[in-house]
Amino acid sequence: MNQFRKRKMLHQLKKTGSLPSYHKEDVVSPDITTNEQILKAVFKNCSDFVIRPIQLNSETKVLLVYVDGLVDTKALDELVLKPMMFEGLPDHVRTMGQALGRQLVATAQVKTVLKISELVDDVLKANVAILVDGETTALIADLKGFEKRGVEEAASEVTIRGPRDGFTECLRTNTTLLRRRIRSTRLKLEAFTVGELSQTDIAIAYIEGIAPDSLLAEVRTRINRIQIDGILESEYLEEFIEDVPFSPFPQIQNTERPDVVAANLLEGKIAIMVDNTPFALIIPMTFWSGLQAVEDYYERPIYTTFIRFIRFILLNISQFLPSIYVALTTYHPQLIPTGLLVSVIAARETVPFPAIIEALIMEFMFEGLREAGIRLPKPVGSAVSIVGALVIGQAAVQAGIVSAPMVIVVATTGIASFAIPRYNFGTAFRLIRFAMLLLAGALGFYGIVVGFIALTIHLVNLRSFGVPYFSPVAPQIPGNLKDIVIRAPRWAFNYRPVFFSSWNKKRIPKGQKPGSK
Known part of the structure; x- marks a missing residue:
């Protein structure tokens, strides 16, 4: 690289902090001073960037380049610095390939790069770059040593029986x-x-x-x-x-x-x-995988099937109970038994709002309490949520702002919504619940039916990477219905789901049903 190109490149680096896109000589220079200037310009104003010069055999200059905090400095000292400083480059070895052959750098993963841009990328990925004067290649040593969280139990998917390890940020x-x-x-x-x-x-x-x-x-x-x-x-x-x-x-x-x-x-x-x-x-x-809990596959199939039936019932309660209550009290009171109707009318006698406004107020407050419980510190979050719900609910009933039946309906709906195993799947039904409430307040049961039909059409037409969201129910695949509402025994899952597997569909050979001989 001639002096004019070198000055032009360094000028570009000082202005932008990166190599110019048109620069064709993005290569490691044999002049180690040039490499040092380029790297200092690239990492300008980066206080955690470290360049450590070393002299081997009183004549060979070496640069160690890394980011402080991403590299295990103790391993750097033991595996790189000590072998190089005490042993040096062997006689008649002046290339990085020969140095690797003599195992001067005692790390498990090493590679060589020819470009400065590759070197910078590897350094930012918690590696150490080693440059030798006179060489047009750089050695990249994997010495990651940043702080990371240990393997712990998954906080969002707690189970009574099953493995206790969960993914980390690494x-x-x-x-x-x-x-x-x-x-x-x-x-x-x-x-x-x-x-x-x-x-x-x-x-x-x-x-x-x-x-x-x-x-x-x-x-x-x-x-x-x-x-x-x-x-x-x-x-x-x-x-x-x-x-x-x-x-x-x-x-x-x-x-x-x-x-x-x-x-x-x-x-x-x-x-x-x-x-x-x-x-x-x-x-x-699919829709059904959003309703399956981890523990469904670690408990006996009879118990799991029973729990799934309860889960589906609670899902429908969380979705339709407030809208059905609003529709009954507003448009269809004749469908309520006489004794219950008298109690509801007596409880709502002092309430100044129609049922739809009353339901929206209570749902909004419940969602607010739920959100506050999540955002508050753990030691006080649950306590504030419980006390807040009790105090606000009791005070609202005594003040005549809402009726006691509405508090019962909203509380039951909230408890039922917690039975949905996956959080992001439950948030979808929380949003749709408000739409159902508005339809029930405007059209009564007709509005609920219209909302239910629209929801069903949307779910049936929805796709996830080309797979029908409602499969294997719509379209119906009888062989794949063993893990929907019921959970068949493990030995009965002979084939993999049709939409998810390729030619290798057989999972468990038949004839493994246990029994006494």
């Missing part, structure tokens, strides 16, 4: 937890990088021969077309790859449990794990 830890459960070379983990500035690492997990090739190709396509400055959480990615962005229902399942991811991979689904978040994405998602 992508490599999460892939390790998955490998511990599926110890096969058919478990594939494809790497992607998304985000112009964040350069977030993403891993697509699937089982070769089980996950459909068409689904895998669609996932790759949707991820590759994302253009964004940064991915800070898996939800960023979710909004870019879902089918219907304005549907209240989630089309991608999220979980922080490795056993849930492993179970879905065995069905033929695909998981997306994002660095810096414990929540993995599972695709495709």
